[in-house]
Amino acid sequence: MTRDLSDLHIHVGGAAAPHTLWSIAHEQGLKLPVADYWEFRELVSARPGKVKSLDEYLAVLHQWTERIQSSPQAMERSVHEIIGKEYRSSRVNLIELRFNPMKRNQGGERDLDHIIHAALRGMDRGVLEYGVQAGLIFCLAREFEPHLNEIIVEKAIRYQKRGVVGIDLAGTERNALELDPAVVGKYRALFAHARKAGLKTTVHTGETAGTGAEGVRAVVEQLEPDRIGHGIRAAQDESVMALLRERGVTLEICPTSNLATRAVSGTAEMREVLQKLWRAGVRFTINTDGPYLLDTDMRREVEMLRRDGVLADEQIDQAFRWAREATFVEGARPA
C-alpha cells in the first residue's frame, strides 16, 4: 500500500475541526444557538445518517462553518490546521484545498484580498511545518450572479503565483448545462479565460441523480475541465465514460460524501460504480470532500474501500498514482 496519500477534493468549509471552529467562534464573539461544545459538534456535523441530501449537507456548511470562517484570522487558522490534521491523521502530503473566497467575506463586508492572503499564509505555515505540497482552488458558485464568479476568477489569476492552482464550480445542479444555453455561454467563457491564464479547472457535476450522465457529458464538452468533482453518474453511460477516457478527464471520487448525501445507496452501489469506471479506463482519485463535516479522514476512506471490497489494493494504489498525475500542484512528487 502506498503511504503517500493525497487529497485533491477537500473543502475548507468541511475540513476544519469542530473544536477549531468553536474556538474561532468564541474569539469572534459569535452568538451560537447551542448550550455547550457537544451540541455545537452536532450542529456542524453532516455525517452519514444525519443529512439526507446534498442540499441538507450544503445547508450545514453554509449556515455555520462558512460563517464562522468569515474573517482573515479564521481563514488562516482553518487552512493551517486542516493541512496539519490531514498529514497527522493520514500522512496526506499533497493537498489541494478549495473554498469560495466570497463566501468568507460577509457579503462584501470584509476585504477579499485580506481573506485570500490569510488563506495563503495558513497554507504556507502548514507546508513549512509538515513538509507537504499544497495548493488552493477557488470555487465559483452556481447560485452566484455571473459578475461575482468573474471576480473570483480574476482573483485566482492574480494569486496564481502565490499558490492558487485552479478554479472549481460548485453548488447543486438544477439542470444539465446543455439545457440552458445562457448558462453555458457564461461559464464557457470564464473557464476558457482561466485556462488561458494558466489555471487548472475542475467542476462539481454528476454527483446527484438530477442531471445524470448527460450532465457530465455537457460539462466535459462545454467547459473542458481537467478534472471533475464526483462525476459518478458517468458510470450510467458507456459513451460518457469513453468521452472521459479519451479526453483524459480525471474524476475526484469522494466515497463517504456520496454515502452521506445518498448519491449512492450504499457501498455495494459504490463498488459497482467504481468498478465500471475502472473497466472503462476512466481515471479516478480518492478524496475526503469534508473530513470533519462527514466524520472521516483519508486513512478511513481507504480503510472503508478495502474493508467493504469496493476497490482492491492495487486499484487503490493506482488511484493515488493517478492523483499525482492529475494534481494541479506543479512539481508534485510521485507516490
Ligand SMILES: [Zn+2]
Ligand atoms: Zn465537493
